[in-house]
Amino acid sequence: MTEELSAQLKNFLVEHVNQCKVLVVGDVMLDKYYFGEVTRISPEAPVPITHVLKTKDQLGGAANVAHNLALLGADTSIIGFVGDDHHGESLIEKLLARGIDYFDLVHTAHPTTTKIRIIGGHQQMLRLDFEDASPVEPDDYDQLLANVKANLDHAGAVIISDYGKGVCTEHVCRKLIKMCRDRNVIALVDPKSDQWERYRGASFVTPNFKEFRSMLNRPIRNVGDEIESYARKTIADYDLDGLLVTRSEHGMTLVVDERTDHIKAKAQEVFDVSGAGDTVIAVFALALAGGLKPFEAAYLANVAAGIVVAKVGTYAVSRDELLDRLEELQ
Numbered sequence: 001m002t003e004e005l006s007a008q009l010k011n012f013l014v015e016h017v018n019q020c021k022v023l024v025v026g027d028v029m030l031d032k033y034y035f036g037e038v039t040r041i042s043p044e045a046p047v048p049i050t051h052v053l054k055t056k057d058q059l060g061g062a063a064n065v066a067h068n069l070a071l072l073g074a075d076t077s078i079i080g081f082v083g084d085d086h087h088g089e090s091l092i093e094k095l096l097a098r099g100i101d102y103f104d105l106v107h108t109a110h111p112t113t114t115k116i117r118i119i120g121g122h123q124q125m126l127r128l129d130f131e132d133a134s135p136v137e138p139d140d141y142d143q144l145l146a147n148v149k150a151n152l153d154h155a156g157a158v159i160i161s162d163y164g165k166g167v168c169t170e171h172v173c174r175k176l177i178k179m180c181r182d183r184n185v186i187a188l189v190d191p192k193s194d195q196w197e198r199y200r201g202a203s204f205v206t207p208n209f210k211e212f213r214s215m216l217n218r219p220i221r222n223v224g225d226e227i228e229s230y231a232r233k234t235i236a237d238y239d240l241d242g243l244l245v246t247r248s249e250h251g252m253t254l255v256v257d258e259r260t261d262h263i264k265a266k267a268q269e270v271f272d273v274s275g276a277g278d279t280v281i282a283v284f285a286l287a288l289a290g291g292l293k294p295f296e297a298a299y300l301a302n303v304a305a306g307i308v309v310a311k312v313g314t315y316a317v318s319r320d321e322l323l324d325r326l327e328e329l330q
Contacts, residue, residue: 001299001303001326001329001330002214003330005296005330006023006326006327006330008296008324009159009292009296009299009300009303009326010293010327011046011050011292012287012292012300013072013073013196013319013322013323013326014323016045016290017072017073017074017290017319018074018075019290020074020075020156020157020286020289020290021069021074021075021076021077021154021155021156021289022069022074022076022077022153022156022157022158022159022282022285022286022289023077023078023148023151023152023157023158023159024059024062024063024065024066024069024077024078024080024081024143024155024158024159024160024161025078025080025158025160025161025164025167025168025256026065026159026160026161026163026167026168026190027057027062027080027081027113027147027161027166027167028060028061028062028063028078028080028081028091028105028112028163029060029061029062029064029091029112029113029114029115029143029165029167030057030058030059030060030087030088030090030091030094030112030113030114030115030162031057031058031059031060031064031065031114031115031116031117031314032055032056032058032061032114032115033055033057033058033116033117033119033141034050034052034053034054034055034058034089034116034117034118034119035052035053035055035119036050036051036052036054036118036119037050037051037053037120037121038050038118038120038121038125039051039286043240044096048120048125050112050120051120051316051326053238055091057094058094058100058134058314059091059094059095059098059314059316060115060275060314061076061095061113061165061278061282062159062167063078063080063091063095063100063159063315064163064252064275064314064316065098065159065190065277065281066078066095066098066299067094067100067205067277067283068279068282068283068304068316068317069100069282069285070098070099070100070316071098071316071317071318071319072283072286072318072322074284074286074289074317075101076099076100076101076210077100077101077102077104077151077155078095078100078101078102078104078115078153079103079104079105079106079144079147079148080105080106080144080167080275081106081107081108081110081136081140081144081166081167082106082108082112083107083108083109083110083111083112083231084107084222085111085112087111087112087114087130087325088107088112088322091112092105092164094182094303096159104147104148104150104151104258105132105246105283106140106143106144106147108136108137108140109133109136109137110131110132110166110278111131111132112130113129113130113131113163113284113309114129115127115128115129115130115166116128116129116130124224125285129163129270131165131175131270132166132204133164133165133230134166134168135166135169136153136166141169141171141172144172145172145175145176146169146290148176148179149179152179152183152185153183153266154244155185155289156185156186156188156194156279156288156290157185157186157187157188157285157288157289158176158180158187158188159188159189159190159282160173160176160177160188160189160190160199161278161281161286161298162189162190162192163192164192164193164293164320166294168192168193168198169198170195170197170235173189173198173199174198174200174204174242175235177199177200177201177277178201181201186203186204186285186289186310187202187203187204188202188203188204188205188206188281188288189202189204189205189206189207189229189282190206190207190277190278190281191205191206191207191211191215192211194214194215194217194288196215196237196238197236199231199238199240200238201238201239201240201259201303202238202240202241203240203241203242204240204241204242204243204244204262204282204284204288205238205240205243205278205282205286206243206244206245206246206277206281206292207243207246208245208246208247208248208277209222209227209246209247209250211246212227212230212231212234212245215234216230216234217290218230218274221302222247222248222250223248224262227245227247227253228253228260228262231243231245231253231255232255235255235283241254241256242254242257242294242327243255243256244280244301244316246276246277246280246295246305247265249265250264250265251263251265251302251304252265252280252301252302253265254294254295255297256294259295260299261295261299261327262289263298263299265305265306266303266306270315274308275308275314275315276277276305276308278314278316279301279304279305279307279315279316280301280302280305280319281301282304283300283301283304283305283317283322284297284298284301285297287300287301300318300322303322303325303326303329304317304322306325307321307322307325
């Protein structure tokens, strides 16, 4: 990263982030962690007994995307489905504490999507999922789309965070992207589905390499030239403005118009890639909403992702952390 680019990105974070409004639409989740120690095997069954020492609730899924935006200083709103249950109450409390506008969440008869992880030492031993990814009532989808429409006039960008938990149906995605196009709002998608027809017309899609390869249904290699070639075809096939493919230890590849940027990852020990995609799309969208060029936004997202993968569990990057890392890389 050049000194000039680093200075430009730092100036954006200090001077312009607070003026950016980003709307997140998608599958909100609660991540619950039980941290403990294991000293023996249960006499009831051949399973370890975990003595719980600490618990932690965190925002997950689309809510983690919003959490990243809020910690960076953006004006952040979130729209999705939540259940009338204890997990939903905990999630809303955390959104409130982070200053995230949650008032347009739609309450449904489904449970709040929740992932419970049991951690022994630094090892995840078990995960329990509470969810119902089947369709909600038609009125719930109508309310969600109405809430999005009411928020679009003031949004600089909309992130569609698809975790395959029931919000981002083909109908909803098509409606969301059309509303954004009609109002000249940047629409970005973090995809879960292999059926990208639902994402047609989006400004940017940000798959990881595994998701991109799965969508193509081809045994492509994680090699820059090969990814660029298929990215250009995908952009044309689905009428996208650009594609940002995250490639784990190989960094990321951004393809927009005639330009391609292969951005290298900073060599470091990787503890956990969970949540890295949330951070990438949050930072990328925020930077675009603030007027940065796509390649500048991608560089900033790459730096943020490098912070996240060195942490254990879902993690959101703060503006100060990002500024410190830019200073180190300068």
